[in-house]
Amino acid sequence: xxxxxxxxxxxSFLCPIPEDMARLLFAVAALVVGAAVATAxxxxxxxxxxxxxxxxxxxxxDLGSCGNACCVLEVSLPAAPTEVYSRLKDVLSxxxxxxxxxxxxxxxxxxxxxxxxxxxxxxPFQFIVQGRHNAPQYNGENGxxxxxxxxxxxxxxxxxxxxxxRIHGALGDGGQNFKTLSFLLKNTQLATSTDFTxxxxxxxxxxxxxxxxxx
Numbered sequence: 001x002x003x004x005x006x007x008x009x010x011x012s013f014l015c016p017i018p019e020d021m022a023r024l025l026f027a028v029a030a031l032v033v034g035a036a037v038a039t040a041x042x043x044x045x046x047x048x049x050x051x052x053x054x055x056x057x058x059x060x061x062d063l064g065s066c067g068n069a070c071c072v073l074e075v076s077l078p079a080a081p082t083e084v085y086s087r088l089k090d091v092l093s094x095x096x097x098x099x100x101x102x103x104x105x106x107x108x109x110x111x112x113x114x115x116x117x118x119x120x121x122x123x124p125f126q127f128i129v130q131g132r133h134n135a136p137q138y139n140g141e142n143g144x145x146x147x148x149x150x151x152x153x154x155x156x157x158x159x160x161x162x163x164x165x166r167i168h169g170a171l172g173d174g175g176q177n178f179k180t181l182s183f184l185l186k187n188t189q190l191a192t193s194t195d196f197t198x199x200x201x202x203x204x205x206x207x208x209x210x211x212x213x214x215x
Contacts, residue, residue: 044097046183057182058175065201069165071177072200077157081126084157087188092131103130123151142167178202
């Protein structure tokens with residue numbers, strides 16, 4: 001008696017959603033999801049953002065390799081050191097997607113050109129460059145520090161690239177330091193491939209050089 005009246009008729013109180021209302025709810029849900037994906041993709045292309053899974057080359061997150069998160073890459077290039085320096089300085093100065101800067105000046109203000117010093121050990125260093133990469137929350141003096149040196153390597157060059165999360169307490173980078181260097185190198189249009197050697201950081205175990213290829 002009482003049990004059947006409680007459980008049996010319960011389904012009769014469920015009201016089916018009209019077809020037009022169902023379509024409206026589906027459309028709203030699609031808009032919400034679409035907006036979230038669009039937001040992820042409209043961020044500056046050199047920034048991993050809040051959800052790095054949507055962004056290429058953000059798959060090398062680092063934790064504390066330089067105290068803070070960092071990434072050190074090295075790549076061999078067919079271009080001579082003078083051309084590598086010129087292209088690197090140009091892309092940093094251009095800002096590219098509005099997030100990069102070429103750093104110079106100050107007191108003292110050392111020159112980028114190391115050739116007058118005739119350094120040949122441990123490498124024949126030719127140029128040294130500094131830059132900065134800015135993100136919406138971390139920019140200016142809190143932007144990531146970028147350092148580069150260029151050495152002669154036969155008729156070509158060896159380019160070492162370094163990115164450090166600048167803000168204090170940045171133990172992790174969500175893959176940003178590797179992404180920054182990869183994006184920068186691709187925009188110099190100097191590399192015949194996208195093969196790098198991870199020298200330090202970039203999410204790898206400390207003390208082991210690892211060759212990686214990013215498609």
